[in-house]
Structures are given as structure tokens and as C-alpha cells.
Amino acid sequence: MTRRLAEVAKKVGVSEATVSRVLNGKPGVSDATREAVLTALDVLGYERPTQLRGDRARLVGLVLPELQNPIFPAFAEVVGGALAQQGFTAVLCTRTVGGVSEADYVHLLLQQQVSGVVFAGGLYAQADAAHGHYELLHERGLPTVLVNAAVERLDFPQVSCDDVVAAEIALAHLRALGHERVGMVLGPKDHVPSRRKLEAFQAAGGDPELVERAMFSLEGGHAAAARLVARGVTGVICASDLLALGTVRAVRRAGMSVPGDVSVIGFDDSALMNCTDPPLTTVRQPIDAMGRAAVDLLVAQIDKAVVPADELLYEPELVVRASTARVRA
Amino acid sequence: MTRRLAEVAKKVGVSEATVSRVLNGKPGVSDATREAVLTALDVLGYERPTQLRGDRARLVGLVLPELQNPIFPAFAEVVGGALAQQGFTAVLCTRTVGGVSEADYVHLLLQQQVSGVVFAGGLYAQADAAHGHYELLHERGLPTVLVNAAVERLDFPQVSCDDVVAAEIALAHLRALGHERVGMVLGPKDHVPSRRKLEAFQAAGGDPELVERAMFSLEGGHAAAARLVARGVTGVICASDLLALGTVRAVRRAGMSVPGDVSVIGFDDSALMNCTDPPLTTVRQPIDAMGRAAVDLLVAQIDKAVVPADELLYEPELVVRASTARVRA
DNA sequence: TAAGCGCTTGCAAATATTTGCGTGATCCGG
């Protein structure tokens, strides 16, 4: 099989130079010609030399809801590193105020011919309306992994932190310290991890009356926790560290102290939570292991392996610092 | 099949010039003619030729040294958002342990046919060795902007925070509080912003003997600050908030308190620095303005405008919180 | 070490698109 490039060139009726340019994605080739060459390439079964050549770029979309919460950069770092080791590059997609929506990003990634997509902390805000783009991915057979973002109806492989365990150990910790009136500050109503935590909380005997919802921000946590504090809770379990920090602020604003009057537990154990005032007791997600698993699952799909659409549950662990204490007598 | 624009022109019975004007939305075409051309365009399935770099891959590389320091995610969010508004997508490139090097990322981005690259906090660690990939970008004429990462020899447009002012206001603040023995914790020796801060510090009468270097991490700050504390400083200016947090830790480890015995000033004003213990006095970089400026500069280059390779200096401001206090009598 | 092969690349010709300018048509107010 000599002159492979020449052969293709002949078939399309262009010069070798042109085929070469197409192969390397060089500019200076019209779209029509490029298309023709690409087609001929496939027809002749030309084995596209390694890497991204004319082939799908070795890009992977990493869709995150935000970067404000330190857990997401941390996760991006893990996933980005793991992907790099496998020869992929992460395309970071973050929603911004007035910016691009998650669905827009999916279209964009599709256009960029990404090899796969990892969603972390997905689009809960419009749980019902906006599943269209997930289905689109599914139809196109594009490798996809969901992290902490269970979308029940679709069967993508999923990697999650076990929210049931998280809620249980948090509640158990507070109970062991003698707390009876324990409240919860969760994310939006359709945020699946929050919903799961709520269920576990109730199942363990938590009072569903003492549950507040908030946007995932410090300010949101502040507002929600203020309502809880007004109702006399002595312990608060939060769905993120940021919410916990907001809760601390709300407690203080009410003239009380953490953990003197109210104990606060966060979730994630994101960076710097041991530098806060007070150092935050929190439930750590094993993001390192989760990120790696997500990448493994994705790469397996890209390599055409059949990956079961199961949900891998990772066990969280309690990190006790100084925002929880024995309940005041 | 040739003369595609001509073909359309013939079909409608107008000149190529007119079709061209319609295509580009130029004035000087009657509504009726415009309509006719537009229709013919659809009928013939005309596809506007796309010059590769402009249209095919509206990607922009965003190269960051890490994501651990909250300033980088914050910056990524600003830049990503600004790019999205202009119709570009950010490809996040972060160095990771044992992962891809900055030079590797440049090659990768080049292969991806990105429209441009933004470097933030660049490759100072090998100031002399590793400029090759910058030169490569320069040769290829790829739009590039450097943020806080001055590379003197190359002429890329640059956006930076004014380190001289930063050092001056930090030192002035400590002096005003009566501090005489003020030390500095900087980044690696060839980190340009650190070098500039050092120069300004000395120029303002700071003692160059009381300057320590560290890797940009909390632990690095801890180690460097410990040496300073042992030499009896009462104030420490740090080159990042993370270093400052490490410094706080070092002070406490030495059995002293912040700000009671030692005042600490950070740099960046990254997120959550008002939740730390103590809330950190720090020099704020206007990252929002800087990120936007970087994107504007980049897009201008992509649009073929001539952008002067100047360095835009942004003025930092002091944010006084609770890690600085009057020197102990 | 030379020769051959497969591919890449500089260059210039060919081709396509945009734009400055002028012409002729049309529209108005005398």
C-alpha cells in the first residue's frame, strides 16, 4: 500500500499537498474540499495517524456550574490531571452570570467534536425543563459521565458521593454531642444530592420542619440559616461548605457564637476550611478518587468498552474541627 | 461548481458585488434585491467560506499554573465569562503534578487551532530555560495576552496588577501601625511579580534581609514565615493570600498571635478571606477589570487589530480586616 | 552514505470575494 496520501489525493482529484493540509487541520483549504477529503479518507479506510489529526480532537468537556465554590476548582484539577495523563485535554465550561447556559455548552462541545463530557453538579435548577441536551448526548452516543448529578431517567454512568451516609454521619455526630434541635440548609429543591440528604435526614429521625433551602452561596446560606436560627436550632447541617460559612455568619449576626450556641457542619471539605473561623467541621467527599473514577469511566467509554450505567457511590468521612461542640446545658 | 458567489449572482441576475454586499450586511442594497439574494442563497445551499482560524475553532486557551489558589479559579471565571460573551470558549489548561507542562499545553493548543491564548501567572519557575513556547506563539502570530506574567523580552500585550503600588501600600499600612521590623514572604526567585514587590519594598526602605522565598502554597508560606518570625519581625507582607494563611499558622506555631504579636498582609483578596481566622488584611487585585481587559486585548488581536505590546497596570487597593493591628508597645 | 518514500511546506498562479467609484435610474420640488 504505497503512497497512501497520494492515493487519497487522486481519488478526490486534488494534490497531495491539499490532502496533507486537511490531515493537519491547516488553514488554506476550502470547506468543500476539506469535506471531500475527509470523506474519501473514511471511504478508503485511511488510518488517521495518531492524535487529533483529522479525527475527533482529544478534548473532553468538563461542565461545572460555577467556580466560586472551591470544591469545583478542586474537582477540575483532579479531573484535568487525570485526563491529561490519558492524553486528553479538558475544556472547561462554567456557567457565568448572563453567560452561556449548560445546553449551549453541550452544543458547543458537540461542535468541537469532543470525545466525551463530564458533568459535575449538573443542571438541577431546571430539573424538568432542561434534559434535552442530555438526551442529545445520549442519542449521539457521546461518552458521558455524571458526577454528583444524578439524572434518573437517563442511563449514563455516574459517580457520586453517598449522600445518605453523609447525612447520617453528620446527624449522628451532632446527636452524640447532645443536640436535639438539628436543622438543615440544603440547595435548591430539585438538587438531587440535597434531596437525598433530606431523605436520609428524615429517615434518621430528623425534623423535616427544620429544613431550609438556599442558592449555593455564602449569602444564600446566611439567609436560610437565619430563619433556622430564629427557630432555635442548636445544630445545622449544610449541603456545602459555603453554605456552612454563611450559616456561621447568620449565627453570629443573631448575637450567638459557633460552636458555643450553635454547631455547624459543612459538606465537601473544600480547601481552606481549616483556616476559617472557626475551623469547619465538615463531611469530606473523596474527590480525588471520584475524579479519577469519572475519568476512568469516561475513557473506557471512549475506548468503546461497554460501561454499565450504574452509579458508583463513594463513602464520605467526617472531619471534626471546631465548628461543632457539645450542646450548651 | 466554481465561482460560487458568481453562481448565486447569475441565478438572481445581479453582480457578484451585490451578492457580496448582501452576504456582509453592507448597505447599498435594496430590500427586494437583498431578499432575492437571500432566497437564492438558501436554494443553492451556499455556505460562506470560513477561514479556519476565525470560524472553525472559536476556542481560546487559558493557561493557569494551578487551581489551588482561589485567585486562579476566580480569574478563570472572569475570563471564561468574558470570552463566552464574545462567542469564544475557554480551554482550561492547568499544570498538575506529573501532568502536562506549560510547553506541552502550548503545543496542544496550537494543534487545536485555538484563536488565542491567555496566560495567567506564567512559567516563572524556569525563567530562563523555557521561553521557547512563547517564541513559538510569537512566530506563529497567535494572539496572546499575558496576565501578571511579564516576560520581558517578548512583546505580547500584558495586563498586570501594579506590584510596586501593592508593596508600597502594604508597607505604608504597617508603618502607620508602628511596625518597624517588617518582613516579606515572596514566591520563587524568578517570579516577576515577586521580584517587583521586592524592589518596591527595598525602595521604600524595607530591609532586604527580612525577605524569604517560598513555593506558592500554604505550607510554603508556613515554612518561610517561620524563619522570619524567628528573627523577630512584627509585620509580614505576603505575595499571596495562601502564603499569608501559612504565615498566620507559623506565627501561632511559634506561640504568638495574629495580629496581637505579628501583623500579616496578604495579596489578591481571593474568595473567603473574610471568613478566615483572623479575617485577612490584604491587597486586592482588581481581577474583574483585569480579566476583562485581557479578553478585550485578545479579541482585538484576533480581529486583526494592531494591539500595542504594552503592559497595562492595574491599581490594587488595600482591604483592611483583622490580621493587622498596632504594634505592641 | 546514498536513495527512496511518505509527507510537509514555500511559493506563485488561479480563483474567489470585497470595495471604491462611477453610472444611470428614480424621486422630488420647483
Next chain:
DNA sequence: CCGGATCACGCAAATATTTGCAAGCGCTTA
């Protein structure tokens, strides 16, 4: 019905893009 202003549009020059030729490069083989 005329003169002048305005506008759409084509001509052709200017500019940009596409493509083939052939030289060049790096590799393997003789």
C-alpha cells in the same frame, strides 16, 4: 418637465483565499 439629490448596482481594481508544483525534510532501507 427640468435639475439635482439620492440610491442601487455594476465595473473593475484591490484584496484574500485556495491550490498545485516542486523543493525539502526526516526516516528507513540498501
